[in-house]
Amino acid sequence: MPELPEVETTVNGITPLILQQKVTNIIIREHQLRWPIPNELAKILKGKTVISVARRAKYILIQFKHGTLILHLGMSGNLRFTDKKTQVAKHDHVDIIFNNTHCLRYHDPRRFGAILWTNENIEQHKLISHLGPEPLHAQFDVDYLYKRSRKRTISVKQFIMDSKVVVGVGNIYASESLYLAGIKPTRTAGGISKARYLRLCNAIKTVLNNAIAQGGTTLRDFRNSDGKPGYFKQKLNVYDREGLSCKNCTRPIKLITQNNRSSYYCNFCQC
């Protein structure tokens, strides 16, 4: 479910609600996510105050004085802020309770997500240290992308989805960015010109910014922290549109499989 815009939407939604608020308890109903949730989490966080909330790649980082709570939503996760008395639903695995009244409720049917604690410098953390630049930061530019791509033999779609190259470009927005840039997803990363990487770099930024402005994409079950869906789906040009008409040339959108993931593109507008 969540790509960068969905995580950004979630962070923007929860930040004003939990900033400077005190954790009074944590309830863990299911420990087994991608990795086990640490047993001592309640002990670690009880009585502690949130000092900042941030996003790095698709990780949500809730910072306390003595360390950082790392959350990942995996494929199917969401975080909602609600009254702690709200009826608990299936797959509501964790409640982080604030001021004994409200809670952040972590819901993740497939349990590919994660909730971890660290007291080391977050940039040094094993899950964070190897990550490439943020796509919306200035250092992610055409020079960087072009240089990193040289001699790479993988497809350009796999290349931009590699988190060591750039973070936050998942399966939906990879297809959308390549469409906007006019580049076929099967092209070899190392064989694409600098001029085309300029288009691609700009396309990635444009697509992600637009999706954030729309509150992310809801295909099936994404909900932001208020429980509302995202509205970017209406703006998708190729993803999930197999056989439908290309919005530019009216030819049917194609679906292919690359490394066991779906890729959608227009065979005429992208080359």
Added chain:
DNA sequence: ACATTGACCTGGGAGC
């Protein structure tokens, strides 16, 4: 260093 594949899970939809 790079490329490829399997693994982790549940639920929804298609097809029979």
Added chain:
DNA sequence: TGCTCCCAGGTCAATG
């Protein structure tokens, strides 16, 4: 209705 099969927004770990 119910069974089986396939697919899904992520990404780490193991293997060549």
